[in-house]
Amino acid sequence: MTPKTLQDFTSQEYKYGFKTDIESVTLPKGLNEETVRSISRLKNEPEFMLEFRLRAYRHWLTLREPTWAHVEYPKIDYQDIIYYSAPKPKAADKKSMDEVDPELKKTFEKLGIPLMEQKRLAGVAVDAIFDSVSVATSYKQKLLEVGVVFCSFSEAVEKYPELVKKYIGSVVPYTDNYFAALNSAVFSDGSFVYIPKGVKSPMELSSYFRINTEGSGQFERTLIICEDGGYVSYLEGCTAPKFDTNQLHAAVVELVALDEAEIKYSTVQNWYAGDPKTGKGGIYNFVTKRGKCLGKRSKISWTQVETGSAITWKYPSCVLIGEGSTGEFYSVALTNHHQQADTGTKMIHIGRDTKSRIISKGISAGASRNSYRGAVEIKAGADNARNFTQCDSLLVGDRCSANTFPVIDALNPTAQLEHEASTSRISDDQLFYFRSRGIRTEEAMTTIVNGFCKEVFNELPGEFAVEATQLLGLKLEGSVG
Amino acid sequence: MSGKVLLEIQGLTAGIGEREILKGFDLSVRAGEVHAIMGPNGSGKSTLSKVLAGDPHYKVTSGTVRFEGKDLLTMEPEARALEGVFLAFQYPVEIPGVNNASFLRLAYNAKRRHDGKSEADPLEFDELVRERMGVVSMPETFLTRSVNHGFSGGEKKRNEIVQMAVLEPKLAILDETDSGLDIDALRIVAEGINKLRRPDNAMILITHYNRLLEYVRPDHVHILANGRIVRSGGAQLALELEKKGYDLLTAEAKG
Numbered sequence: 001m002t003p004k005t006l007q008d009f010t011s012q013e014y015k016y017g018f019k020t021d022i023e024s025v026t027l028p029k030g031l032n033e034e035t036v037r038s039i040s041r042l043k044n045e046p047e048f049m050l051e052f053r054l055r056a057y058r059h060w061l062t063l064r065e066p067t068w069a070h071v072e073y074p075k076i077d078y079q080d081i082i083y084y085s086a087p088k089p090k091a092a093d094k095k096s097m098d099e100v101d102p103e104l105k106k107t108f109e110k111l112g113i114p115l116m117e118q119k120r121l122a123g124v125a126v127d128a129i130f131d132s133v134s135v136a137t138s139y140k141q142k143l144l145e146v147g148v149v150f151c152s153f154s155e156a157v158e159k160y161p162e163l164v165k166k167y168i169g170s171v172v173p174y175t176d177n178y179f180a181a182l183n184s185a186v187f188s189d190g191s192f193v194y195i196p197k198g199v200k201s202p203m204e205l206s207s208y209f210r211i212n213t214e215g216s217g218q219f220e221r222t223l224i225i226c227e228d229g230g231y232v233s234y235l236e237g238c239t240a241p242k243f244d245t246n247q248l249h250a251a252v253v254e255l256v257a258l259d260e261a262e263i264k265y266s267t268v269q270n271w272y273a274g275d276p277k278t279g280k281g282g283i284y285n286f287v288t289k290r291g292k293c294l295g296k297r298s299k300i301s302w303t304q305v306e307t308g309s310a311i312t313w314k315y316p317s318c319v320l321i322g323e324g325s326t327g328e329f330y331s332v333a334l335t336n337h338h339q340q341a342d343t344g345t346k347m348i349h350i351g352r353d354t355k356s357r358i359i360s361k362g363i364s365a366g367a368s369r370n371s372y373r374g375a376v377e378i379k380a381g382a383d384n385a386r387n388f389t390q391c392d393s394l395l396v397g398d399r400c401s402a403n404t405f406p407v408i409d410a411l412n413p414t415a416q417l418e419h420e421a422s423t424s425r426i427s428d429d430q431l432f433y434f435r436s437r438g439i440r441t442e443e444a445m446t447t448i449v450n451g452f453c454k455e456v457f458n459e460l461p462g463e464f465a466v467e468a469t470q471l472l473g474l475k476l477e478g479s480v481g
Numbered sequence: 482m483s484g485k486v487l488l489e490i491q492g493l494t495a496g497i498g499e500r501e502i503l504k505g506f507d508l509s510v511r512a513g514e515v516h517a518i519m520g521p522n523g524s525g526k527s528t529l530s531k532v533l534a535g536d537p538h539y540k541v542t543s544g545t546v547r548f549e550g551k552d553l554l555t556m557e558p559e560a561r562a563l564e565g566v567f568l569a570f571q572y573p574v575e576i577p578g579v580n581n582a583s584f585l586r587l588a589y590n591a592k593r594r595h596d597g598k599s600e601a602d603p604l605e606f607d608e609l610v611r612e613r614m615g616v617v618s619m620p621e622t623f624l625t626r627s628v629n630h631g632f633s634g635g636e637k638k639r640n641e642i643v644q645m646a647v648l649e650p651k652l653a654i655l656d657e658t659d660s661g662l663d664i665d666a667l668r669i670v671a672e673g674i675n676k677l678r679r680p681d682n683a684m685i686l687i688t689h690y691n692r693l694l695e696y697v698r699p700d701h702v703h704i705l706a707n708g709r710i711v712r713s714g715g716a717q718l719a720l721e722l723e724k725k726g727y728d729l730l731t732a733e734a735k736g
Contacts, residue, residue, distance in 0.1 A: 433574045436534045437588040438562035447587060451578025
């Protein structure tokens with residue numbers, strides 16, 4: 001059937017909803033001090049890591065789950081979550097690509113993630129995270145030759161403990177918020193990147209996160225350190241099988257940029273969003289992402305395309321300390337059916353001559369709820385700080401909602417701030433106009449939405465921009481009626 | 482001199498919701514012809530154009546519409562367009578974020594695929610569009626601007642003609658393309674329409690006034706009142722209408 005109007009259009013099946021049968025090592029459900037110790041023990045961690053985890057855990061016990069976001073969900077039972085699940089050692093032990101469990105390889109192939117180094121997507125190094133652990137990192141050797149370290153977080157703890165010790169929690173301390181504390185206590189793996197002084201990473205680095213086990217949470221941690229004059233572009237992608245139960249994904253990402261270093265961090269998030277009709281199941285994506293521009297004229301740029309998850313609750317932010325440093329946030333957040341998103345950014349200007357730029361595009365369809373929440377803070381010492389914010393919302397149909405909650409707090413009179421916002425709706429008249437020129441509704445929708453998101457897609461690395469474009473098209477199928 | 486029958490409308494009754502606007506409308510259009518349909522507000526002119534293009538807001542209750550012998554009413558709007566029916570909208574809608582070049586390329590390639598041809602390569606297409614823009618002297622900046630977004634009334638109407646020039650429909654319905662145009666813009670648009678007139682295509686000009694018809698000479702003029710054609714004639718009928726006004730003419734028709 002050809003969809004006719006805005007309502008017929010948005011109900012495409014989630015195609016990553018399959019589960020892989022694989023033997024795994026899984027801790028029993030529930031969280032207590034012993035869980036934290038077990039995770040640390042399973043990972044053979046040094047003492048400082050266990051200490052870090054325990055401090056975080058004890059602090060977490062004193063906190064309450066925050067409720068200020070514009071989202072609704074039943075109370076999470078933290079004793080009903082599996083905190084550690086990893087493919088059996090034969091699968092997880094990956095000295096080379098050839099030793100990766102064939103089942104896992106197949107899974108990632110099905111997802112379109114190439115682990116085989118010689119295969120297509122040449123020029124992109126991939127770290128694949130399956131449930132709690134990293135299963136494979138490609139191009140590792142080639143990167144090491146130029147001094148770039150790209151490995152799983154566990155491996156970093158083992159091989160580069162001094163770097164981990166110096167920077168873990170330096171951007172997002174475990175005291176930062178409820179989910180950051182929880183992550184710091186139980187995180188199981190993640191990616192680690194180190195770019196030494198003066199090195200530009202010769203290829204895109206990419207992490208791919210996959211939740212497989214039902215009832216498990218994914219608590220990964222990413223740490224990227226870019227030394228003076230270094231450059232790295234990093235991309236993460238995410239999918240999960242369909243389960244009727246909700247799964248918690250509480251990640252922490254920390255970025256550190258030293259003098260004149262530049263980090264570009266892109267996310268294409270397509271976690272399972274729950275049943276399109278009932279809203280049952282799906283991922284709770286409660287993530288803390290922050291970058292610190294420590295060095296002079298350093299730059300951190302976040303680009304995110306958020307299309308999945310039952311609930312997305314995240315604010316990739318920049319702390320601009322170094323003189324003349326720059327923070328950027330480019331975001332497309334699409335919600336459909338019963339999805340909820342409360343996302344945005346925080347730009348904290350501390351150093352003088354710091355600049356930030358925020359471009360947020362929210363698309364709501366179905367009965368979804370989409371909110372932009374942002375804060376721009378200009379501290380007293382941030383002379384000549386500048387911010388430009390643009391927040392656009394696009395509504396598809398008349399059952400969805402869009403909200404913006406911008407906050408500006410300027411304590412320095414030399415600051416220059418600009419804020420622009422708009423709300424528009426894809427109308428049946430627009431669709432009819434396309435159709436009367438021989439263009440199908442689906443193609444019309446995709447064209448309008450891509451036009452709306454263009455400024456953000458332009459920031460994505462080439463092939464991922466193409467992927468994001470297609471993904472949005474798929475996600476909106478069935479939303480026009 | 483007339484060609485084969487392109488469009489055959491018989492007893493068309495249609496409207497919005499419960500309200501009937503067209504009440505037994507008949508019209509036959511042959512290739513090579515230009516028909517003008519004139520009538521007062523509310524007589525059903527715009528309803529006719531929307532129904533022919535397949536606007537889902539309008540409901541057809543009876544009658545038939547054949548386009549080259551095929552049942553037009555059962556086709557989706559995009560299928561009608563691909564078959565060669567084109568509506569130049571009275572109020573073209575704005576589409577922010579989608580530029581004219583991409584929009585035209587999408588439409589043009591949809592047509593190419595439908596005709597079993599390969600899609601035009603970007604350079605070839607660019608050349609074609611630039612040439613067709615010349616029909617209504619559209620400036621180069623037009624290509625990178627969003628479709629109708631922030632366009633003046635005149636620019637929107639000219640854009641409709643550019644689209645028509647690119648898509649080369651067999652039947653074009655121009656819904657009050659002359660309304661809201663100043664005299665210079667009217668001349669540009671009218672000249673554009675004349676350039677696109679060919680023996681193998683046809684046009685229906687829907688208009689209130691004779692002024693467009695001073696530039697684009699119709700073969701047939703029909704007067705629409707209360708959902709039906711009440712009088713048909715040659716180009717001179719438009720002049721007569723201008724002198725006497727709708728009331729007198731429709732009264733005469735009834736009498």
